Amino acid sequence: MTTPTSAASPPRFSLHTDPAVLVLEDGSRHPGRAYGAHGTTIGEVVFATGMTGYQETLTDPSYAGQIVLQTAPHIGNTGMNDEDPESRRIWVSGYIVRDPSRVVSNWRADESLDDALVQGGIVGISGVDTRALTRILRSAGSMRGGVFSGEAAALDAEEQLRLVRAAPEMTGQNLSAEVSVATEQVTPAAEGTERIGNLAVLDLGVKQATILNLAARGFDVHVLPQSATIDDIRAIDPVAVFYSNGPGDPAASGDHVALLRSVLDDRLPFFGICFGNQLLGRALGFGTYKLPFGHRGINQPVLDKQTGRVEITAHNHGFAVDAPLEGTVESPNGYGRVEVSHIGLNDNVVEGLRALDLPAFSVQYHPEAAAGPHDANYLFDRFADLVRADLDTRAARALDHRKGGN
Structure with missing residues (x-):
């Protein structure tokens, strides 16, 4: 965990330069850079339009099973803090951003977003055209996808697509x-x-x-x-x-x-x-x-x-x-x-x-x-x-019942 941000010496982190690729079930491939943990993650790819509040999004259990694409192009400038999590962990299956912030510039930050993703084992990708991806999902609908980075990025393209298409759809899942x-x-x-x-x-x-x-x-x-x-x-x-x-x-x-x-x-x-x-x-x-x-x-x-x-x-x-x-x-x-x-x-x-x-x-x-x-x-x-009105109604009925019993 990094030292809380100060105006004099904002914490910095090195963005990954390792290759990564996002593969959608329609067969399209979107190369970028590894962001967060390295490896493979598969889930339903959805887009979120908020320009702020990404920590709330990441720690919202409703996003379990989903790879979240942020439509706002610049993500991570306020870092992550220990006061605002909505639950006990990050729940998204994966994370897609265009331009991760190189500097954490909020006095409440305890660590960078990148560090939090690594610690949470969240495989992400940056440097992709999130505007184009959003248009695809808007037209075709949310679909299964996978992010592959590290050694997984070198997997055969057909194998990556097979893994994506073999994953369960969100319909029918109880999470x-x-x-x-x-x-x-x-x-x-x-x-x-x-x-x-x-x-x-x-x-x-x-x-x-x-x-x-x-x-x-x-x-x-x-x-x-x-x-x-x-x-x-x-x-x-x-x-x-x-x-x-x-x-x-x-x-x-x-x-x-x-x-x-x-x-x-x-x-x-x-x-x-x-x-x-x-x-x-x-x-x-x-x-x-x-x-x-x-x-x-x-x-x-x-x-x-x-x-x-x-x-x-x-x-x-x-x-x-x-x-x-x-x-x-x-x-x-x-x-x-x-x-x-x-x-x-x-x-x-x-x-x-x-x-x-x-x-x-x-x-x-x-x-x-x-x-x-x-x-x-x-x-x-x-x-x-x-609830107060219901309690008042129940109390009145109980009183009437007692009076009737007398």
Whole structure:
């Protein structure tokens, strides 16, 4: 680990000059220079449009199984620090940048991005035309790819392509077990807040910023493994349940959908984000589908139909809920009326759901986005208000029951 950056002597690092190549499943080859660890990595190649916040991207468990291409040409100038990771490690399968910074020039940096990639074993590539690559993925859709550097760069081109095409596609994959905690972890409500109660968070790839935002609203946040059962949830006497973001195909998460249906049957207040939104959609009886190239970045416009406000939001999803955009519909699974609450303005994708006869809602994007934008942070307040209202309703019913019993 390097010494923290100072204005007088910024840490520098030597960029690799070893050759590397990115191979896409369409057969195209994109030569560049090794960046980060040397070796071979294979995954779904996706592009992220954020100009800042790459540390949040790299440590977001939702990117497990994906090789991330940064559309911003200059990456790494703020280095990496020990305060901002969203999880316990870097999760991307690989990293593609055009021009890595040669100097770390932020006073909070503890090490260079290059060093962090090496330590994390993340194989990357630099010096490639990321604009051209983005246009390919935008037109053809996200596809499998592989980065080969070091000795792997010398492999026969046909062998490299064979390895890429032999890799599993993202459709049909359940990756929750790879990113979830193994045992329950508790973060108490932040000091100075009015405690609401225990919140059960199913960890499908939760980010630290989400936990902190929930604790800041007065919840004692119980992060549970993705294998948790309804009995595990009931055991903590929760006032509500939260489903986090995470990687993989929602259609391959039948157990999590069944668990959520039990939560809805118990009429516990529910809030889900990203993957949690897709799972709520499936629990309510709607389908999900894979987007051509997904939404990844911090500049996505979304309409909140309830307020008419357009928010600029942070996204990372390759799947979406298939539900009617307008009007109110009956839940195919019998949970009453449901409406699409938020719509993506770039392509009219469902960006949020709201149950009208149950205390449950979800959004497809990230209101916790630490690097910004913060337009959607109010959703945590909306959730806290929903839970308080539910507690008040339950207390009133209990009082009426006692009076009736007397």
